[in-house]
Amino acid sequence: MSEPAALAQLVSRLAGARVLVIGDVMLDRYVYGEVERISPEAPIPVLRIARESAMLGGAGNVARNLAALGAAPHVFGVVGDDESGRELARLFRRDGIAAHLEIEPGRRTTVKTRYIAGSQQLLRADLETDGPSGRTAALIAAMRQAFDRTGAAILSDYGKGAAGPDVARAAIEQARAKSVPVVVDPKGADWSDYRGAAVVTPNRRELAEASRMATDSDDAIAAAARHLIDAHRLGHVLVTRGAEGMTLVGRDGAARLPAEAREVFDVSGAGDTVVAVVAAAVAAGIDLESAARLAKAAAGIVVGRSGTAVAHADEIVAALTEGGTRKFATRAEALERVADWRRRGLRIGFTNGCFDLIHPGHVSLLSQARAACDRLIVGLNSDASVARLKGQGRPVQNAESRAAVLGSLASVDLVVMFGDEARENDTPIALIEAIRPDVLVKGADYAVDQVVGAEIVRSYGGRVLLAELTPGHSTTATIARMAR
Numbered sequence: 001m002s003e004p005a006a007l008a009q010l011v012s013r014l015a016g017a018r019v020l021v022i023g024d025v026m027l028d029r030y031v032y033g034e035v036e037r038i039s040p041e042a043p044i045p046v047l048r049i050a051r052e053s054a055m056l057g058g059a060g061n062v063a064r065n066l067a068a069l070g071a072a073p074h075v076f077g078v079v080g081d082d083e084s085g086r087e088l089a090r091l092f093r094r095d096g097i098a099a100h101l102e103i104e105p106g107r108r109t110t111v112k113t114r115y116i117a118g119s120q121q122l123l124r125a126d127l128e129t130d131g132p133s134g135r136t137a138a139l140i141a142a143m144r145q146a147f148d149r150t151g152a153a154i155l156s157d158y159g160k161g162a163a164g165p166d167v168a169r170a171a172i173e174q175a176r177a178k179s180v181p182v183v184v185d186p187k188g189a190d191w192s193d194y195r196g197a198a199v200v201t202p203n204r205r206e207l208a209e210a211s212r213m214a215t216d217s218d219d220a221i222a223a224a225a226r227h228l229i230d231a232h233r234l235g236h237v238l239v240t241r242g243a244e245g246m247t248l249v250g251r252d253g254a255a256r257l258p259a260e261a262r263e264v265f266d267v268s269g270a271g272d273t274v275v276a277v278v279a280a281a282v283a284a285g286i287d288l289e290s291a292a293r294l295a296k297a298a299a300g301i302v303v304g305r306s307g308t309a310v311a312h313a314d315e316i317v318a319a320l321t322e323g324g325t326r327k328f329a330t331r332a333e334a335l336e337r338v339a340d341w342r343r344r345g346l347r348i349g350f351t352n353g354c355f356d357l358i359h360p361g362h363v364s365l366l367s368q369a370r371a372a373c374d375r376l377i378v379g380l381n382s383d384a385s386v387a388r389l390k391g392q393g394r395p396v397q398n399a400e401s402r403a404a405v406l407g408s409l410a411s412v413d414l415v416v417m418f419g420d421e422a423r424e425n426d427t428p429i430a431l432i433e434a435i436r437p438d439v440l441v442k443g444a445d446y447a448v449d450q451v452v453g454a455e456i457v458r459s460y461g462g463r464v465l466l467a468e469l470t471p472g473h474s475t476t477a478t479i480a481r482m483a484r
Helices: 003-014 060-066 083-094 136-149 166-176 204-211 218-232 270-283 290-300 313-321 331-343 360-371 383-390 399-407 428-434 454-459 475-483
Strands: 018-023 023-039 045-058 072-080 098-104 113-118 120-127 152-156 182-185 237-241 246-250 253-257 348-353 375-381 414-418 440-443 461-467
Touching: 003 152, 003 270, 003 290, 003 461, 018 060, 018 136, 018 475, 023 072, 023 331, 045 083, 045 113, 045 331, 060 072, 060 152, 060 270, 072 083, 072 136, 083 098, 098 152, 113 440, 136 166, 136 475, 152 166, 152 270, 152 290, 166 182, 166 348, 182 270, 182 290, 182 375, 204 218, 204 270, 218 237, 218 246, 218 253, 237 270, 237 290, 237 348, 237 414, 253 375, 270 290, 290 399, 290 475, 331 348, 331 428, 348 428, 360 375, 360 440, 360 461, 375 383, 375 428, 399 414, 414 428, 440 454, 454 461
Parallel strands: 018 072, 018 152, 023 113, 072 098, 152 182, 348 375, 348 440, 375 414, 440 461
Antiparallel strands: 023 045, 113 120, 237 246, 246 253
16 A cells, blocks of 8 residues: 555544644734725725625634534634633634633733735735733643543644743643643743643754754754653654655654655744644554544645635545545535635635536536636535436436546536535535625526525625527436437
């Protein structure tokens, strides 16, 4: 069995891994709009705001990455007694992530707001309190019992105060007493607070600052990492090196993990992905070098996306075994991908159908749909839904086979199944509401007011496109001819 295939088999073991995440939670807010003029008040662009979104950031993004792997994160952090803190709590509940948030009056919840026009980020504005937290003792007490029910812990230090020296030392001490490995995403040049951690994951610059040594070669990186291992009694140091991959250093040697060639769009949040995958793998009993290789594959996915992103388990398997991005996605994966495309300023198109036997009519419709947008999502009826709509003997091909054929078409960017859950009917209305496409496409055999979701899409300024039909092609007619 090849190494990628062997690694891919390990991904399923990440599901259910219990991981504590201790650190600085924050709110990542995105404000999208268009710039059409310069302000008369000063030589600055005027952003006409179209929409806003918010997601978990900082240690919260680490938890999102764990959840995307199927792991079970439990977050411990500090927020202010403000609306942003309450919004963070709502986002944790929405994403199904357990979180213990100490509320500190007088503290401002950290909010990073990014203003984006098209694919260009114009400005980032930070609202934060970065001093020591006044809820340190309460946080330490709250997390103490949680170490009895976890396989690993992450210390996600963004320098905002929640993962300060007292919390870091207490977390590592409590974890070591329970034989729980701690993985640290470090901040600052002083690593004495991380003494006894199992793994620390600096980038090359952070390694140089902490060691005060050169990091300009493989040997220099290994020497700097070993210096820190000896100085602070660390288990391993996993150095992330961007396009050069990673280096895993322990007392007994160093392993170089080269990166695969990939398009890099945005490296922000890649460190969160690395620490999440390593911790989940360690919690699942996977050896550290394999954990690092899985983390490298996951990081290769998220750097190809805009802003803070996550890598889902199925995507990691696809990257390892297929060498690329998986087009047949779950709804959660699809929404992550859509959020990334929107941050790039791309227009999202949507169409749907059974697509049981692909014929030239389908190919034409999909080509017209793709021409009207930058990324095309196809909603695919589940097998149960096709059977209800088309009758006995249908579908001819199961959903996975139909999705594989659709995914092979250059016009299709993503395939998402619907109609297989009890709460859904045989229309893609719930999927359309979640995705909010800019363009909704159906064949011209429909009138606009007959298109499912048309009213929703037009309500926020989207448009409905009726694609021209290619006459003489029908799956039902083809099957009937085959039967004769």
